[in-house]
Amino acid sequence: MQVSRALFDDVMVPNYAPPAVIPVKGQGSRIWDQEGREYIDFAGGIAVNCLGHCHPAPVRALQEQSEKVWHLANVMTNEPALRLAKKLTDATFAERVYFANSGTEANEAALKLARRWAFNEYGEHKDEIISFERSFHGRTFFAVSVGGQKAYSDGFGPKPGAIRHAVFNDLASLEAVISDKTCAVMMEPLQGEGGIIDADPAFIKGVRELCDKHNALLIFDEVQTGVGRTGHLYAYMDTGVTPDILTSAKALGGGFPIGAMLTTAEIASHLKPGTHGSTYGGNPLACAVAEATFDTVNDDALLAGVRTRSEQFKHGLEAINARYGIFKDIRGKGLLIGAELIDEHAGRAKEILQAALREGLLSLVAGANVVRFTPSLVIPEADIEEGLARFEAAIDSLFGTVAKAG
Ligand SMILES: Cc1ncc(COP(=O)(O)O)c(C=O)c1O
Numbered sequence: 295m296q297v298s299r300a301l302f303d304d305v306m307v308p309n310y311a312p313p314a315v316i317p318v319k320g321q322g323s324r325i326w327d328q329e330g331r332e333y334i335d336f337a338g339g340i341a342v343n344c345l346g347h348c349h350p351a352p353v354r355a356l357q358e359q360s361e362k363v364w365h366l367a368n369v370m371t372n373e374p375a376l377r378l379a380k381k382l383t384d385a386t387f388a389e390r391v392y393f394a395n396s397g398t399e400a401n402e403a404a405l406k407l408a409r410r411w412a413f414n415e416y417g418e419h420k421d422e423i424i425s426f427e428r429s430f431h432g433r434t435f436f437a438v439s440v441g442g443q444k445a446y447s448d449g450f451g452p453k454p455g456a457i458r459h460a461v462f463n464d465l466a467s468l469e470a471v472i473s474d475k476t477c478a479v480m481m482e483p484l485q486g487e488g489g490i491i492d493a494d495p496a497f498i499k500g501v502r503e504l505c506d507k508h509n510a511l512l513i514f515d516e517v518q519t520g521v522g523r524t525g526h527l528y529a530y531m532d533t534g535v536t537p538d539i540l541t542s543a544k545a546l547g548g549g550f551p552i553g554a555m556l557t558t559a560e561i562a563s564h565l566k567p568g569t570h571g572s573t574y575g576g577n578p579l580a581c582a583v584a585e586a587t588f589d590t591v592n593d594d595a596l597l598a599g600v601r602t603r604s605e606q607f608k609h610g611l612e613a614i615n616a617r618y619g620i621f622k623d624i625r626g627k628g629l630l631i632g633a634e635l636i637d638e639h640a641g642r643a644k645e646i647l648q649a650a651l652r653e654g655l656l657s658l659v660a661g662a663n664v665v666r667f668t669p670s671l672v673i674p675e676a677d678i679e680e681g682l683a684r685f686e687a688a689i690d691s692l693f694g695t696v697a698k699a700g
Contacts, residue, residue, distance in 0.1 A: 298328075313651055320347025323673040323681075325656070334681035336667045337656040341486070341518050341630065344545035344591055346670035352548050355586035359579050367573050374581035378588065385527060385592055387536045388556030392565070393576035397517035397543035398432020400553035403570055404539045405436055405480070407557065408511045411564045412477030416509070424471055424510075425480045426462040428488030431515050440480055442488070462491060465500040476510040478539075483529040486518035489664045490625055490632025495533065502535045511538040511561065517553070518630065521545035522591040522671050525601035525628035532627075545671075548587035552580040591671065600628045600671050603678060607631055607667065610682040618689050629671055632664045642692075649688035655681050 299314045315327040323335050323346050338344070345352065359374060366372055379391040392407075394400045405423060412420040425431065429442040438446050439453040442462075447453060461467035462485060472479070479501055485491040493501075505512040514537035519529035523545055526532045530540065538561055543553035553575075574580075590596065608624055611633055615621045623634040635642060643659040650657045658666040669678070 313648070315651070322346040322348075323670050323677045331654065333651070333654050333656050334677055334684060335656045336669045336681050336685075337658045338668045338670055339549060340544070340658060341523055341668035342544045342547075343549050344521055344523070344671045345548050345587060346672060347549075349548065349587075349590070349672075351586040351590045352550070352583045355582045356550070356579065359582035363578050365574070365577055365579070368571060368576060372576070372578040372581070374578045374585055375576040378581045378585045381585065381588055381592070382542075382554060382556060385588075386540065386556055387530075387558075388540065389559040390557055390562035392555040392557075392562075392570070393581065394543070394553035394555065394572055395551050395574050395577075395580070396432070396553045397515075397541065398434045398437045398553075399572065399575070400517065400541035400543050400555045401431045401437040401440070401480070401513075401515060402434050403555040403565075404513050404515075404541050404557075405440060405478070406570055407539065407555070407561065407565055408478035408513060410569060411511065411561055414564050416477075420475055420477045420509075421456045422458060422473070422476045423456060423478050423480060424458045424460055424468065424476055426485075427459050428462060428485055428491070429480070429482055429515075430485070430487035431480060431482075432517070462488070463494050463497045465497055465504070468501060468504055472504050472508050472510065474508050476505075476508050478511040478513050479505050480513040480515060482515045482517075482519065483533060484519050484524060484627055484630060486630065486666075487660055489634070489661045490630060490666060492625070492627060493533070498533050498535050505538075513537060513539040513541070515541050517541055517543045518668075519627075521588065522597055522600055523628055523630050523668070525597055525604060527592055527597065529627070545591070546588065547580055547584045550580050550583040552577075552584045596671065603671075603673065603675065604628050604631070606675060606678055607669075607682070610678065611685075614682065614686045614689060617686075618693050620689065620693055629667070629669055629673075631667045632660055633667075635663045635665075639693075645692065646688060649692050650685055653684040653688045653691070655684040655688065657685070 317325040319326045425440045427442040431437040431441045436454050458471045520542040539557045611624045621633045622636045626632050641662045643665050660666040
């Protein structure tokens with residue numbers, strides 16, 4: 295059956311608005327559409343394809359596992375899930391792992407666990423969850439209500455209660471809402487969807503201290519920052535602060551759907567049999583792919599390579615900006631990079647993304663004013679150069695005349 299973008303409007307729920315092109319093949323940091331046109335991928339499936347497209351290690355793992363066992367559900371455990379959990383616990387603060395299928399589900403598990411832990415340890419009154427304005431934690435109703443962007447949670451009826459929001463990077467604002475009723479504070483160590491905003495070192499330490507003072511759990515949502523994205527295996531490892539619960543997804547499967555919630559044995563003990571679950575969570579295919587992906591990323595040389603590429607990427611963007619002067623800030627960590635538009639061009643990030651696509655480059659936005667880049671962690675340096683040249687061509691197509699006149 296021949297299909298085209300036009301069919302999307304006839305058969306799909308219109309909650310997404312994809313462009314006209316349909317990619318059919320990917321290799322490394324390049325993809326090709328139905329017409330055979332090639333694109334450089336600076337989007338990486340929104341920080342998911344950490345090893346690019348069709349990397350041999352996860353491909354091999356998927357092929358091998360596909361001939362062994364696909365699915366058992368959690369009535370039984372399976373070898374890939376156990377191996378992956380062992381590797382995750384060996385590499386992080388965590389002692390226990392719960393597998394889900396996505397970031398929002400990992401967060402859902404984290405939030406339910408925090409509530410259950412507080413209920414068991416302190417009683418019913420300790421139920422408040424605090425997160426931060428502009429944070430993003432996924433789209434299931436609990437996670438999206440905890441997220442700090444009301445536009446995503448309004449209009450769906452009554453929201454889960456006992457959720458409060460403070461201002462990110464403003465400790466006084468957290469201090470004003472946190473209390474002994476707080477069961478958990480959830481935060482991204484570096485806000486992704488909210489605009490690529492890193493937590494100040496003093497802020498993140500202060501959040502940990504306030505959580506300790508009020509016996510509240512600290513949950514790091516590392517769905518976007520985890521698995522090498524910031525140049526560290528997990529972003530928390532570069533902060534000097536250890537969370538009580540950490541959620542991981544996106545890059546964990548390198549493109550195969552999987553999520554994980556990591557925590558200590560003591561906290562985990564509150565999710566007794568029957569309290570929470572998922573049919574697919576810990577699926578052998580997903581865990582086999584994630585294991586191969588995790589093994590490849592959890593490597594000092596690869597992580598150092600992310601930090602080198604980050605410098606190259608940011609220097610390239612700064613050089614473009616020196617010529618066009620359209621960004622007021624180029625920021626981010628590792629290969630989670632944002633370029634924020636000057637006020638004069640506020641709201642035009644999407645337009646830039648569309649112009650980049652016309653030049654053969656996939657990029658992302660983080661809100662209306664920030665162009666975001668989350669390429670493969672092993673993107674060849676030559677692809678970064680060529681992608682940035684295409685990005686400059688896109689900028690020139692939109693702002694060239696103005697910049698030259700100016
Ligand atoms: C920090 C963060 N948490 C949670 C999610 C939700 O993940 P998923 O879309 O896999 O449910 C995202 C997705 O963008 C995210 O960036």
